[in-house]
Amino acid sequence: MRELPATYPFTQPIVGMIWAQTNTGVIGADGGMPWHLPEDLAHFKRVTLGHPVVMGRKTWESFPDKFRPLPDRTNIVVTRRQGWAGTPEASGAVVLDSVEEALVEAQFSPGGNEVWVIGGGQIFEQTSEHCNVAVVTVINTDVTGDTQAPVLGSEWAFRGATPAEGWHTSKNGTEYRITLWAKGETEFEAPE
Numbered sequence: 111m112r113e114l115p116a117t118y119p120f121t122q123p124i125v126g127m128i129w130a131q132t133n134t135g136v137i138g139a140d141g142g143m144p145w146h147l148p149e150d151l152a153h154f155k156r157v158t159l160g161h162p163v164v165m166g167r168k169t170w171e172s173f174p175d176k177f178r179p180l181p182d183r184t185n186i187v188v189t190r191r192q193g194w195a196g197t198p199e200a201s202g203a204v205v206l207d208s209v210e211e212a213l214v215e216a217q218f219s220p221g222g223n224e225v226w227v228i229g230g231g232q233i234f235e236q237t238s239e240h241c242n243v244a245v246v247t248v249i250n251t252d253v254t255g256d257t258q259a260p261v262l263g264s265e266w267a268f269r270g271a272t273p274a275e276g277w278h279t280s281k282n283g284t285e286y287r288i289t290l291w292a293k294g295e296t297e298f299e300a301p302e
């Protein structure tokens with residue numbers, strides 16, 4: 111198995127999902143993430159920078175004020191709350207009231223040849239059918255939480271991991287690996 115590169119030179123429009131999960135698929139707890147993994151934040155930035163990101167209102171609110179909007183990315187946030195777009199809380203976000211609209215808006219935003227759905231659980235659940243790539247960091251922990259990653263069905267194929275076997279070890283001791291999944295028909299080859 112080949113190691114994944116730091117960036118992915120995709121040759122076709124990508125609507126990707128990116129998340130970090132525990133061994134059992136937990137992605138969130140109490141409105142946040144129940145781990146601290148700086149290397150994964152750096153990886154997330156490397157993958158998403160320059161491309162639109164689509165998220166649910168709860169994920170947006172999980173970012174500290176000073177980290178939102180995520181810089182150099184159009185931040186598209188979905189909510190059903192009428193009038194939320196006009197509140198200070200929404201400052202810096204493009205606010206829409208449906209995930210389908212959000213995905214279309216994203217593809218017309220700067221860097222929209224690659225769109226990244228960044229969560230959380232509700233939004234992954236509703237968008238995975240429209241996505242063709244999933245970049246999943248698996249953290250070697252069984253910590254519990256209240257939000258789960260989507261289950262990737264048989265239409266998704268495993269395309270590689272870094273490290274190819276075993277785990278990276280964070281400078282804080284946390285073990286993790288990054289895995290790549292794509293839908294069967296996606297013309298994607300993990301580059302050398």
Ligand SMILES: NC(=O)c1ccc[n+]([C@@H]2O[C@H](COP(=O)([O-])OP(=O)(O)OC[C@H]3O[C@@H](n4cnc5c(N)ncnc54)[C@H](OP(=O)(O)O)[C@@H]3O)[C@@H](O)[C@H]2O)c1
Pocket residue numbers: 128129130131136137138139140141142143165166167168169170172188189190191206207208209228229230231232233234236257
């Ligand atoms: N580990 C990771 O990689 C990762 C990534 C992202 C998030 N997370 C974690 O996941 C948790 C948040 O996930 P979550 O599932 O609770 O919430 P979420 O998906 O971030 O946001 C849910 C909100 O999105 C809006 N929404 C959902 N479906 C919609 C639709 N069809 N049309 C319009 N608006 C819609 C609603 O907002 P309104 O209530 O305003 O109507 C809903 O409450 C947090 O713990 C966060 O830290 C983890």
